[in-house]
Amino acid sequence: MPALALELVPLGIASALIPLPLIVTVLLLRSTAGRGTAVAWVAGQAATRLVQGLLIAFLLDRALGAGGDGGKGPVVSTVLILLAILFYVLAARKALHAPDDDAPPPRWMEKLGAAPPGRAFLMGCGFMVISVKFWVFTLGATGAIAGAGLGIGAAVGAYVLWMLLALALQLALLLLAVVVPSRADAVLASAADLLERYSRPLLISVGLIFGTIFLAEGLSGLRAI
DSSP: OOOHHHHHHHHHHHHHHHHHHHHHHHHHHHHHOHHHHHHHHHHHHHHHHHHHHHHHHHHHHHHHHBBBTBBOOOHHHHHHHHHHHHHHHHHHHHHHHHHTOOOOOOOHHHHTTTHHHHHHHHHHHHHHHHOOOHHHHHHHHHHHHTTTTTHHHHHHHHHHHHHHHHHHHHHHHHHHHHHHHHHEEEEEEHHHHHHHHHHHHHHHHHHHHHHHHHOOOOOOOOTTT
């Protein structure tokens, strides 16, 4: 389990730090749509992550994902290397001021801001479905859990904990808006300003740091280093 945590925690933190979902959550909480739409948006992401995890776990051969000693096998290691490449590409694109391929069009954002909770839930689901980077995150987490050789109950529990970590910052924003609404506006305004100002250097840093971590882990699993 400690070895599995060393793989899942960086994946969860990296996923949580991707700015776009955070920005949307902040905007929804500050919009006239309010907390209900923001909760539905995050719930849609969570539901899709659960379905993605189940689908990948069903398709992924546990034997291929596990090493003989419970370590990383070739599938998990390859996924980690793909994650590293994804992060390096993300950092390079941001350094060159390239647009985010996963960013929804402005019209989509306008519709979400005025959407009722049911539609916001579906849009949260759709965002997770079309975003390649979040599919890769889920594949990496599911592959790591499969490689650990856990029982079904423990594997599901590990995946749910990883998913909560990946959504932790958005969940914290929702909790803030519910528990201390009197202070939420000021905090959300500051969060929106920080995300707008530092999203580019944040993505570059996340790409370089986690790209290096996952590349080292993937190459280690393939016994290349």
